[in-house]
Amino acid sequence: MAQPHLLHHVLDGPPSAPPLVLGPSLGTSLHVWSPQLATLARTHRVLRWDLPGHGGSRADLLPHDGTSSVAALAAQVLRLADAQGWESFAYAGISLGGAVGAHLAVHHPERVASLGLVCSSAHFGPPEPWQERAALVRREGVGPVLETSPGRWFGDPVTAETLLGRALLRDLAETDPVGYAACCDALAAYDLRPDLARITVPTLVVGGSLDIATPLDHARELADGIADATLKACAIGHLAVEQPEAVGAALSTHLRALKGPQY
Template sequence: MTLLNHRTEGPATAPPLLLGPSLGTSYALWDKVAPELSIGHRVVRWDLPGHGGSAAGLIAPGATVGDLAGLVLALADSLSAERFAYAGVSLGGAVGLHLAAHHPERLTSLAVICSSAHFNGSKPWRERAELVRREGLAKLAESANDRWFTPGFTVPELVRDHREADPEAYAACCDALAAFDLRDRLAGISVPTLLIAGRDDPATPPAHLREIADAVPDATLVEIPGASHLAPAERPEAVLTALRSHFGGGAKRGMAVRREVLGDAHVDRAQSRQTPFTARFQDFISRYAWGEIWTDETLSRRERSLITLTALVAHGHYEELAMHVRAARRNGLTPDEIGAALLQTAVYCGVPAANSAFATAQRVLAEEDGA
C-alpha cells in the first residue's frame, strides 16, 4: 500500500506524536516546532496527498476527511503506532477531530490548531475546487500570504509548496472540507483535547476553536496573539509552549520515574529550589534524562544504576554519586554489588577516584543502614 509521505524524528522508543498539515502546505509547516517536540516524542509529520512528497493518487474527487483519516491510520499502522498523540493545523486539525470522534481508541491526546468543526459551509470549497481544476493553483497561491499570515510575514517555502501542489489532489481536499461538519459529534470526544487559535486568523477565527472547546468535555483553549492561520510557522514558540504543556507525557512520566529512583524527599527539595531561571533545566531533566533515557526498556534500572555509578566516579561527581548510591539501593543493588562496581572503577578510572568513591558510598550506606 502506498503511504503518505512522512518524516520521522526523535527516539524510536518515545511515545508517537503525529503532526498534520494544512491545505496547500507540506510537513515543512512544522519545521520550527517538530525538532523540539522530538526531544520527548517520536514525531511523525506527514504530507497531504498531492502535497510535498505524497502521491496525488492517494485521494480522488469527492473525498472526505474520513478518507484522509484512514490514510493517517494506515501510516500509523506501518510504524507500529497502535496509539498516538496527534496535532493538526486546519485540514490536518479536522483529521484529528475525525480520529477523536470515530477512532478514540487510537488517540492518547489531541491538539487542534487554527481549525474548525465546520469550514463555513460547502459552497466556497466547491467553488474553490472548481477554480483549481479549471485554472490550477498559480493564481490562488498569489493570495496565500494574505490567507495564512499577518501582514509583513511570510514563509517562502510554504508558498512554494502551495504553488507546486497537484491541482486535482488539492481540489479533492477542498471536496473533503466542503463535506466536513463534526459539530454533532463534539460532545462525544473523550480524549484530552487542546484547541489553539490564532487571534488574527481570518480563515478559522478564534470563535471556531471556542465552539469546539465549549462542546468537547474538559477541552482547553489557547489563543495566540500575532498569529494568523499558520500559527506553527508564524508563532512557533507560543505553539510549542502550548503543545509541550498538553503533550507533556514525557515530563510527567519522567517525574514519576525520577521519584521512584531518587525518592520523594530529594525530588521535593529540587522542586522547592526551582526558580524561573532553572525551570527549563528541571523540565529538561524530567523530559529527557528521566522521561526518555531511564524509561528505555533496553536496560534494566539495576543496569542503569551500575552504569551511572561508574560514570559519576570517572568524572569525579561525588555529590551526585551519593545520590545515586541511594538510587542504586532503590533499584535493587546490594552493598556488595555497589562495592564491586566501585572496585571496577579502580581499574579503569584510577585508584584515587575509586578511593573517594568508596568513602562516599560507605558514608551513604551507613546512613541507609542507620535509617
C-alpha cells in the same frame, strides 16, 4: 501483491519515545511544522505527513470525483500509524490536519491518546465556496489560490517574505491541483459539530487572534463542544508560524500531562 502507497511522511525524534503525529494545513507540506519540530522531537517520536498531492504524497490517494472526505484522509493516517506498529498516538494538526485528528478522536478514540487542534474548526463554512475553489483549481491550477494565500495564511504580511514564508508559498505553488481540489472536496463535506461531545481524549485547542481563515470563534466552538478541552489564544495567523515558541510550548505542556511512557 504490491502494497498500496502510503502518504509521504518523515520521522524525527528518539525511536523509543512516545509517538506524535502532526498533520498539515491545506496547501502546505509537512514543513509547516518545522518551527515546532525541535521542541516536540526532544520528547516524542514525531511523524509528519503530507496531504495527497502536497509535498511528497501522490495525488491519487484521494478520490477525484468530488467524493473525497476527511474520513478518507483519517484512514490514510491510520495506515501510517499501523505501518509504524503504533496502537495509539498523540495527534496535533493545523486546520485541515486538525480536522483529521478530530475525526479520528470521534471515530477511533482507542487510537488517539491526545489531541491538539491548531487554527482548526469543527466546520469550515458552507460547502459551496470549497466546491468553487476545487473547480477553479481543477480548471486553472493553484495560481489563483497562490495569489490570495498570503493574506489568508499570515497574520503579519511580512511573514510572507521570511525564509519560512517563502518556503510555504513555494510548497503551495508546487502542489498538484488534483490533490488540492480533492482536499477542498473533503473540507466541503466536513461538519463535526454534532459529534464534538464524543471527543473524550485530552484536547488542546490553539486559536489565532490574527487568523482570518478560522477566527477565534471557531476555536471557542471546538473548546466549548469538547469536554474539558483547554483553549489557548495566540497572536498568530492561520498557519501558526508567527509565535512558534508559544505554540510549541503549549503543545509540549499538553503532552507532558499524558500518563504512561507510551500512552
